[in-house]
Amino acid sequence: MPLVKMNDLLVKAKAGKYAVGSFSVANMEMVLGVLKAVEETKSPAIIQIAEVRLKQSPLEVIGPLMVAAAKNSKMPVAVHFDHGKTFEKISQALEIGFSSVMFDGSHLPFEENSAQTSRVNALAKKYGATCEGEIGCVGGSEDGSEDIAVNCTSPEQALAFYENTKVDALAVAIGNAHGNYKEAPRLRFDILEKTASLVPVPLVLHGGTGIEPDDFRRCISLGIHKINIATATFDSVENSVRSAYSEGNISGYYDLQAAEVDGAYLNAMKHIEIFGCAGKA
Ligand code: 13P
Numbered sequence: 001m002p003l004v005k006m007n008d009l010l011v012k013a014k015a016g017k018y019a020v021g022s023f024s025v026a027n028m029e030m031v032l033g034v035l036k037a038v039e040e041t042k043s044p045a046i047i048q049i050a051e052v053r054l055k056q057s058p059l060e061v062i063g064p065l066m067v068a069a070a071k072n073s074k075m076p077v078a079v080h081f082d083h084g085k086t087f088e089k090i091s092q093a094l095e096i097g098f099s100s101v102m103f104d105g106s107h108l109p110f111e112e113n114s115a116q117t118s119r120v121n122a123l124a125k126k127y128g129a130t131c132e133g134e135i136g137c138v139g140g141s142e143d144g145s146e147d148i149a150v151n152c153t154s155p156e157q158a159l160a161f162y163e164n165t166k167v168d169a170l171a172v173a174i175g176n177a178h179g180n181y182k183e184a185p186r187l188r189f190d191i192l193e194k195t196a197s198l199v200p201v202p203l204v205l206h207g208g209t210g211i212e213p214d215d216f217r218r219c220i221s222l223g224i225h226k227i228n229i230a231t232a233t234f235d236s237v238e239n240s241v242r243s244a245y246s247e248g249n250i251s252g253y254y255d256l257q258a259a260e261v262d263g264a265y266l267n268a269m270k271h272i273e274i275f276g277c278a279g280k281a
């Protein structure tokens with residue numbers, strides 16, 4: 001199965017009433033762990049990296065690796081550029097072969113967010129790629145460097161934003177935030193339901209780490225068809241390595257590498273099951 005467009009996965013997910021996991025990766029081990037789970041469960045998936053993470057994982061190095069891994073997978077996998085901030089890096093990701101890009105203008109005034117997202121969407125379309133936008137403001141930030149307050153999406157503004165930009169997928173803010181939640185999030189299902197009734201494209205839930213399985217399922221039933229998971233992957237990899245050391249299972253570098261792959265694999269397996277996408281490849 002070749003690298004696929006994210007939109008193809010999301011349109012199928014909307015019709016089939018499930019969500020596709022969009023897993024953030026920082027290195028080859030995480031890519032391999034996610035794709036092992038995807039192949040075992042016969043699931044579609046998205047692998048992604050956010051622009052703020054490129055200082056640790058340079059795009060020109062990890063980008064081709066992600067694209068090659070997706071092309072080699074037996075399952076349909078999209079490669080997504082998450083929280084794009086600059087036209088330059090978004091263009092670079094498209095040149096490398098990413099099949100989807102997000103422009104995150106959620107902090108900008110409505111008109112500017114619309115204008116810049118439309119420009120990114122037009123560029124993405126030249127490459128046959130998918131474009132995701134964001135309206136409202138998801139809390140925190142992808143790498144924890146900023147403590148952005150949640151600003152819940154206005155359903156009417158979401159519709160106007162969709163009409164202005166014609167994005168393929170729209171990230172909404174319903175009380176969700178990036179990173180580990182300090183207290184259990186109370187998601188605004190009413191806002192999600194209203195937004196989904198107005199906006200015809202699949203909606204995206206960021207800040208997946210720490211959301212309860214039942215809340216995920218309710219979000220999916222109300223119109224979420226892409227769910228971003230980052231911190232949970234990183235934590236699972238770290239914990240897997242920690243326990244492999246404490247159990248005396250590491251006696252050389254390749255045991256360490258196997259523990260990393262395993263951490264990413266276990267986290268992806270757990271979320272694929274909750275999102276209902278196993279067997280949907
Ligand atoms: P978490 O780190 O909370 O899983 O959020 C991931 C995310 O939304 C990436 O865009």
